[in-house]
Amino acid sequence: MFAVVKEKLHARAKAFAAGGIMDLYEAIDSRRSIRKYTEEEVSDRDVRICLKSAMEAPSARNEQPWQFLLLRDAAQREMASKASPYTGMAKKAPLVIIVCGDLRLETAPGFWPQDCAAATQNLLLAARGLNLGAVWCGIHPVQEREEYLQKAFALPKEVIPFALVCMGHTTEKFHSQDRFRPDRIHEGIWQENPHL
Ligand SMILES: Cc1cc2nc3c(=O)[nH]c(=O)nc-3n(C[C@H](O)[C@H](O)[C@H](O)COP(=O)(O)O)c2cc1C
Numbered sequence: 001m002f003a004v005v006k007e008k009l010h011a012r013a014k015a016f017a018a019g020g021i022m023d024l025y026e027a028i029d030s031r032r033s034i035r036k037y038t039e040e041e042v043s044d045r046d047v048r049i050c051l052k053s054a055m056e057a058p059s060a061r062n063e064q065p066w067q068f069l070l071l072r073d074a075a076q077r078e079m080a081s082k083a084s085p086y087t088g089m090a091k092k093a094p095l096v097i098i099v100c101g102d103l104r105l106e107t108a109p110g111f112w113p114q115d116c117a118a119a120t121q122n123l124l125l126a127a128r129g130l131n132l133g134a135v136w137c138g139i140h141p142v143q144e145r146e147e148y149l150q151k152a153f154a155l156p157k158e159v160i161p162f163a164l165v166c167m168g169h170t171t172e173k174f175h176s177q178d179r180f181r182p183d184r185i186h187e188g189i190w191q192e193n194p195h196l
Contacts (some may be wrong), residue, residue, distance in 0.1 A: 030174040034133025035089040037168025038047035042095045046130050053126035057118035069098040079152050084145045087137045089135045093166035103158040116162040134172030
């Protein structure tokens with residue numbers, strides 16, 4: 001059965017390469033963190049599609065507590081690259097998007113990180129669908145990183161940087177990676193896995 005699924009996916013990937021529209025599952029399956037980009041700008045159309053997709057995410061009580069800070073300017077991206085030891089690629093990414101949670105917009109207290117995570121994942125999948133490379137860099141809950149970005153970009157104190165997404169065109173290969181783990185699936189009354 002898995003062979004059939006794989007064959008179907010391969011056919012879809014070929015259709016996409018020929019100019020068709022990427023299937024959702026294909027995008028999920030082949031999304032990878034991409035950290036190297038060409039210098040080509042990300043078009044306004046593509047940025048809009050990514051942001052619209054992010055904003056279509058589910059959120060607690062539909063509170064949509066997100067804000068998105070776009071950085072294209074080289075000096076600003078360099079500043080953003082210093083947010084953590086793992087955000088160096090921001091310097092060379094044509095576009096950096098900082099996904100923030102705005103506590104002033106919360107109506108379901110405490111759920112904003114989950115809302116922002118859903119938005120960030122939608123953003124990454126939309127980027128994949130557009131054949132753009134992207135990587136999610138963690139900011140929240142590391143207070144030091146949050147405070148650095150708040151200060152660097154004069155964010156209001158209620159606007160908490162959640163993730164830093166670097167994005168751009170890429171020559172890197174997108175590949176699928178099988179992470180399916182039947183031993184992580186449980187049903188009914190919990191039974192500890194004897195192999196753990
Ligand atoms: C919450 C979170 C924080 C992450 N932070 C970073 C980061 O700071 N720098 C980085 O290069 N990758 C970061 N990543 C990307 C992960 O390293 C990556 O998703 C993981 O290795 C799996 O690889 P894949 O995305 O290609 O499937 C982060 C991912 C998540 C979800």
